[in-house]
């Protein structure tokens with residue numbers, strides 16, 4: 001069940017288009033320029049006692065730099081946990097804005113910078129706090145569960161924050177307690193949670209512009225071309241794609257599945273930024289981007305997030321050297337958003353302990 005009015009959706013789509021016109025990958029550096037840029041970043045990281053935290057969807061050069069300098073590469077849950085636990089004075093978050101905000105809320109004493117403050121997310125844009133608060137007010141009996149891809153203000157209105165790596169477990173937990181869920185903003189992930197757990201879920205109507213472009217018909221053709229390849233999909237993809245997949249999970253879970261499964265080829269329905277890590281983890285396996293709207297489609301169909309692509313070595317250097325692009329979150333909003341975020345981290349920790357205990 002989806003509840004966002006269609007006029008709201010039309011306006012969200014216009015906003016997304018406006019953002020997309022501004023977003024995009026910066027021009028590539030030559031190898032020599034990239035090396036110079038990296039060594040400058042390295043000394044700036046040391047000088048500022050800063051660590052780089054990068055998402056799997058960012059450029060491979062940023063992911064390598066994060067790992068080489070004692071920082072971290074991961075999904076949004078792991079990024080949040082690392083930022084909170086590390087003892088750096090400054091974090092520089094290569095990803096999109098909600099990741100920087102989450103880092104700042106969890107680590108208020110740390111300075112949190114981003115290579116660009118323009119890197120946002122279609123899910124965040126499509127869930128403005130005013131409309132979301134009305135939606136919550138209209139359903140006061142439901143437990144409010146929001147995806148991490150939301151603004152700090154939306155998180156502050158929630159009972160739970162989840163990432164794709166623990167969405168199923170949280171929904172199961174709430175359902176076992178007889179609770180009904182109000183879910184926002186990703187309708188595909190919410191619907192997947194509903195189908196998989198049987199929980200009573202009321203959905204907000206928004207989607208990731210990257211994952212929504214994966215097409216089941218093209219996937220059927222591709223499977224015929226690569227009959228031995230397993231299909232790995234992120235649950236932000238449409239239902240028809242998920243139903244054809246051999247494995248559905250978060251980015252970290254997709255990487256683990258690619259190592260664990262015996263196949264030597266994989267068709268992958270998530271942002272192609274993840275291919276850097278997939279190939280690093282399994283150098284002898286073949287990874288193929290799942291089909292989207294086709295070669296001549298717009299940048300929405302390139303299996304790469306235009307906002308993640310705004311993170312570059314150059315923007316990272318600029319941000320660190322000045323320093324600029326610091327994330328600030330209103331203190332009351334941060335206080336309220338801290339509760340569901342802490343709940344998520346504690347729940348994830350307990351889950352890890354339970355899984356380890358069962359092993």
Ligand code: SF4
Pocket residue numbers: 057096120121122123149208209210211236271305306307308
């Ligand atoms: S890939 Fe999709 S969900 Fe992730 S940041 Fe980009 S628009 Fe948002």
